[in-house]
Amino acid sequence: MTTRARRPSPQTVAVLSALAGAPSTWRYGYELGQEVGLKAGSLYPILIRLCDRGWLEASWESDPPVGRPARHLYRLTGAGRQWAEHLPAAPGRARPAGPAEVRPIIGGAW
């Protein structure tokens, strides 16, 4: 499968920036979506594509609380980090934001 580099969408840049802000931390989808202001319908296609391209690694939560299934966790791979570092600052690029900063929903992913 080819992994052609193409200009990522502002939403993808926002996700990459959020992940690159704490590269060693495993993040879960809902929290990530809240942070970058993306609904699941936009966030998951981005996560899936980043995983398919080898820029994101995924793992299952090892010790979930009783009564809740283990969450899927994500963080950038080495290649993903490199790619994120070289991203051009696109107009409207999201800054890595804290969990309290919920951005408005941006339509259409990738």
Place this chain on the structure above:
Amino acid sequence: MSRAARGRRDAADRLLAGAVRLLPGERRPWGAAMRAELAGITADGAGRGARWSFAVSCVRVVAGEPAARRRAGYPLLAAAALATVSWWSGSVAYAPLRWGLVALVTVLVLVSSAGRRSGLLGPVGSGRAPRLVRAGGCLLVAAMAGSVLASMPGKGNPGEQARVGVPVFTVLLTGCLVAFLALTARRSASGGFGLAIGAGAGVAGAAAWTLIVFAAPPIPVSLGAALTVVVVAASLANIVASRREGASGQVLAAMSAALISSLLIVVAVVLLAGYGPDRLIPDLVPAALSPADDLANSRIEIEDPYVGLLAVAFLLAVTLSVTSLVTRRPAAR
């Protein structure tokens, strides 16, 4: 977050659970990830809206997967076909004919669903050519079945139609459908090139026959011209396919060209007999009461010789099915 809110199976979770079941195997972990996230969203107060919003948004992700759409779409299409024919058949007064026609459609739907599962007839091969040839073949068989359904109740003796016509057409159309499924199955020895050449030669053959009829009317009463076109189409497909296909692929390309051209010529005859200009219709009822009566009866009679071509198509379909199954590639381990 309250314990009660965690992992509970409410309507939002059931909706998402149903949707993620449609995901193909390699995407299933993503479905589980979405459900796990949903389980973490509280169902109290405003959280209920958040759960629904999250679940519906995830369903959108699933709906964006072509494999999931196919997985949901085909059973719906099959159910719609059965429901439509059951409803429509209420207009057929003779009960054995009515249920015979419903059975015909049911058999075709069941056979086509076998093409979706791993086995002799499925799943479809990867690439554009197997999908297009399979879709085209299924549409052709469906159109012929639709034509049988539309014409049979008003034609001839209903008892005879139920006893003879319906079983004959059920076997014939099922044979053609099985051939298209076996030919385009993942393990078929025919590659994408062979399939494209076979289908292209078949369509070109039928188009050539139609052009000949328009250029030198009327529609031939004998099958000579049609059979010649079928043989030429098969030979050309065999020759062209030899560039990239092995011996099995060449044979399959030739046979599929013959089958497709035969079926399309029959369809062309039915269409021209029903809706074609008068000059294409040979005078087959010289003793008719009036020229209009002559033409109307000739339009009916001209279809009869081409039932023979349909029989040829059935034999080709059976041979093609057997050849496809015998020459198929071993299963991947």
